[in-house]
Amino acid sequence: MNGIRLIACDLDGTLLDEQKQLPADFAHTLAQLAAREVVFCPASGRQYHSILALFPELAATMPVIAENGALVMMGERELASSCLARADVSELVAIWRGLVQQGLDVGAVMCGKRSAYVERGGTGFIDEVAKYYPRLEVVDDLAAVADDFLKLALCVPGSAERDIYPHFAALGPSLKAVVSGERWVDVMAAGVNKGRGLQQLQAALGIAREQTMAFGDFVNDLEMLDEAAHSYAMKNAHPAVVARARFRAPCNTERGVQRVIHSLLAGAAA
Incomplete structure (x- = not known):
């Protein structure tokens, strides 16, 4: 996996399809990442409980960046939060x-x-x-x-x-x-965004920016992409995201995230 230890991934417009569903075989992809000790972290503006509903079998262990970075969870334990006055x-x-x-x-x-x-x-x-x-x-x-x-x-x-x-x-x-x-x-x-949430998770896991990959499609993903050396904009992304990310991935409707990950997994197995 070219030294990658953490993948942070937006959901809507990025990983999920037009029906707001995960790719049918994404559980297998997650298992392959886990076997190589690569941490996968959904990072979304969604509520924490909405994200967990997509990954119920991983609720006890999976890190989550929710509410656009205002809440960072490590499994079922709160790692960091930033509340409004x-x-x-x-x-x-x-x-x-x-x-x-x-x-x-x-x-x-x-x-x-x-x-x-x-x-x-x-x-x-x-x-x-x-x-x-x-x-x-x-x-x-x-x-x-x-x-x-x-x-x-x-x-x-x-x-x-x-x-x-x-x-x-x-x-x-x-x-x-x-x-x-x-x-x-x-x-x-002020100061709350997915990038800050990713920084907090990286610090907790001892993972560097150079070991991090991120995928996004909208302007609320910009700071998260900045914190990942391997940053990907979806083909259908907002122009500001395309300009900011280092690499491109196919559209969410074409299973773009999974295709990039599988390419990396294939390279690691070669």
Whole structure:
């Protein structure tokens, strides 16, 4: 595996197919990596419990970078987390409510360690949120919930980059917004991103940047790619990701991640 000991991989748009499913034989690929003592780490904006649902048999041992780097787990043990200050939670909820009052169709998900929370129901919105946050509660007031909050996720029916990101791009110094998908913007504590989560995992495992591979497709993957000497942008990636990564992988719909890994495994076996 050319000295690679850790693979960090985004999920939606990268590893998962258009039906949000893993490649059918990915369990075999994971077994091959484990046999060569290569650690595989999913790194996603998704809730931790959503990621575990994809890898249930590895829940006790697999490292996970969740909530765009705000939560890093080592198996079932929390390795690191970065939570929003309570004052920032109140400010963010107030900004969101103001946008709704102005007529903007935007849903908010307050993402806590225990659960994710929404104030509004509606089948379409709940169905979209549940794809990424299966542990979900509907509450009367997001700002009044007692939990440790990792981020605020905002969802729009159109383009998140165009329709919602500009409203959160210039927050105070304690907060940072990032476009995390076609319909999603995440707001986290300043300095939180997948790259920082990967750094924390590398330090815990004693693995260097030069021994790390990463795959991504969207702008919330940029910092993670920076922390991996072997960085891959998917063929279908955002232009900023293509410009930042050192290498290219086929599209997620063409099992691009798995094809790159299999090529490396074949080289190691030769």
